[in-house]
Amino acid sequence: MRIALVGCGAVTQAVYAPLLSRRRDLFEVTAVCDLSPALAAAVGDRLGVTARHTSLDDMLAAGGFEAVVMLASGSHGEPVRRALEAGHAVLCEKPLALTRAEVAALPEGRLMVGYMKQYDPAVRRAERLLAELGGPEAVRSVEVTVLHPSAGSQLAFASLTRAADVDPGLLGSLRAAEDELVSRALGADAPEAVRALYGVALGSICHDLSLLRRFTGSPAEISHVETWGPAPGSVEIAGTLPAAGRFSIRWHYLEDYPAYRETVAIHHDAGTLELAFPAPYLVNAPTVLTVVTPGADPGGEGRTEWREVTEAFETQLAAFHAYVTEGEPPLTGAAGALEDIVTAQRIAARYAVQHGLPIGGEAA
Incomplete structure (x- = not known):
């Protein structure tokens, strides 16, 4: 193709x-x-x-x-x-x-x-295991932690070609157009704190929102949002899931943290499914799925680890080829992407309401 x-x-x-x-x-x-x-x-x-x-x-x-x-x-x-x-x-x-x-x-x-991440083989295995446990109704909570170092440190290995030949006036006009779109989403009076939170939600946390869509469905309610620390800082989001249980997301930008780390833990009555993702730019680095179950002996615990080095980006590309040539539906189309935009706007709106800040536009 x-x-x-x-x-x-x-x-x-x-x-x-x-x-x-x-x-x-x-x-x-x-x-x-x-x-x-x-x-x-x-x-x-x-x-x-x-x-x-x-x-x-x-x-x-x-x-x-x-x-x-x-x-x-x-x-x-x-x-x-x-x-x-x-x-x-x-x-x-x-x-x-x-x-x-x-x-x-x-x-x-x-x-x-x-x-x-939706195409990561470890994620697909976790989906199957959750379905065997009873699906979204079996979930007690989903807990996400992201430790996000600087992009420069994540890409130090890549020897990237940098762009230094784009007209500054063109870049300025593009940034102004982006700012206008954010104003349509959040209202022209939305302060920088709300705009920055929206940027983090759509730029990084959206990956975790996409996993929630696969495992449980998009959040039913955003009940709490907080930010702290030097920008882009730390973000905490909590709320209810559509079928059962609650979720929490804690996202931390840590400039000098040694390596990117993201964990998604799905707790249910009989154990846990925990995914540990590597840095997204490290091709073929393993995602680890740890399955925690009751042990054979009373009070014991069983742990099984699955390590999968098949590259999620490559699996996604193959899925796109199958979509175009064979009509195999993608895991996320326009409707799923729209769900994540709506959730990001609900996150921004909840934060604004909690702190008495103006919110308008679509998020209102």
Whole structure:
């Protein structure tokens, strides 16, 4: 399948380029696009692509591909709309958009939203085990902890090409457009604390929201939100799950923490399913699923560990190929991505209400 890559930054260079290089049985990259000519050239050279663009509209007009992989930063609502209208299938990295209105404006088409942790084999095994236990009704609580060091430390191994050739005026206009979208989501008067929380929710915590959707369904209620520490700081979110039990998410940005760590523990009456994820940029690093059960002897405990090194990003790419060529539905489409946007807005609204801060827009 011939594909075009939009966005040639960190995740493209560290993850997608090496995976696409080894999955030439499924994909041929025929075009790349980035605001930075240097980044487009670097990724084009690496993948042997001669069609290099700095404008999405120019790339869509030139064609030569069946599908678009949207990897640029920020809201993807408008570029995804253009790609779908041009008749292309789209794999879009999270978040799909910053507003509900952007999702509502999307035309019919083949759209898959990339939450790679949903495709992690350890996550799929945990889903099956939870179903055997009785599904969402068996859950007492889901507890998430994320320890998030700086992006620079996570990517120190990658020897990335940096962009230094983009017009500052263009970057300024793009940032202003993003800020306007956030104002539509949260209201023009929403203070920086609420905007920053929304950014963390849609930029990082959305991965955990996507796992909640798979395991239990999206939260029924957001009952508590707090932030503290130097920006982007720490975030604590708690609430009720739709079938049974409660959830808590504790997300900490720790500039100098030695390594990224994320754990998701699903507690039920007879034990625990705990997932420990590696840093997302480390291709083929294992995700560990620990299954805790009652032991054979009274008062004893049984523990089984599953380590799976199959790369979640690669499994996701294969699923996109199957979606486009065979019609196999993706785990998240526009509807699931919209659920996460709504949940992020509910998180921002709960925080604003607790602290007497203004909230408007869609989140109101």
